[in-house]
Amino acid sequence: MPRPRKSRLLPSITTYTEELVRTIASEFKKALLTSTESLQGELKELRRELGRLERRTEKFSQPRGRGGRPKSHKTCTVRGCGQPHVARGLCKNHYQQARYEEKKRDMGMSVRRRSPGPAPVPEGSTATAAAAPPPRKRAAKVARARKHSKARAARA
Numbered sequence: 716m717p718r719p720r721k722s723r724l725l726p727s728i729t730t731y732t733e734e735l736v737r738t739i740a741s742e743f744k745k746a747l748l749t750s751t752e753s754l755q756g757e758l759k760e761l762r763r764e765l766g767r768l769e770r771r772t773e774k775f776s777q778p779r780g781r782g783g784r785p786k787s788h789k790t791c792t793v794r795g796c797g798q799p800h801v802a803r804g805l806c807k808n809h810y811q812q813a814r815y816e817e818k819k820r821d822m823g824m825s826v827r828r829r830s831p832g833p834a835p836v837p838e839g840s841t842a843t844a845a846a847a848p849p850p851r852k853r854a855a856k857v858a859r860a861r862k863h864s865k866a867r868a869a870r871a
């Protein structure tokens with residue numbers, strides 16, 4: 716049975732090519748092996764590092780449930796709230812609310828005024844004027860027109 720792969724006319728070239736391919740392949744394999752080895756080494760190192768990190772993280776995260784702020788079984792003192800207590804007998808929502816109102820009060824502002832009081836009276840105007848504001852724009856326009864006509868009369 717003849718071997719169809721090998722040409723009888725160019726056996727040397729074929730063998731040369733085959734040899735070349737084999738050489739390249741082996742070189743390639745070697746290079747690959749080397750890089751794989753180095754990669755494996757790096758991977759090993761990384762794994763070790765990761766393990767160290769994991770252990771450290773565990774150390775930090777473990778006491779979370781036990782340490783820190785002790786859990787209280789108190790609830791919010793606001794009637795009908797029933798949320799877990801956070802501070803000053805309040806839940807987190809009501810505590811935040813209280814803090815907010817305090818802050819506003821400190822800044823001299825009133826909070827949570829449901830019905831708006833009388834509108835602030837602008838400076839320099841009486842209460843009646845504020846109640847019925849004059850058509851200022853129009854008045855100014857008229858005054859300007861009057862002045863303009865006066866100037867024209869003076870020129871003439």
Ligand SMILES: [Zn+2]
Pocket residue numbers: 791792793796797798805806807808809
């Ligand atoms: Zn509450």
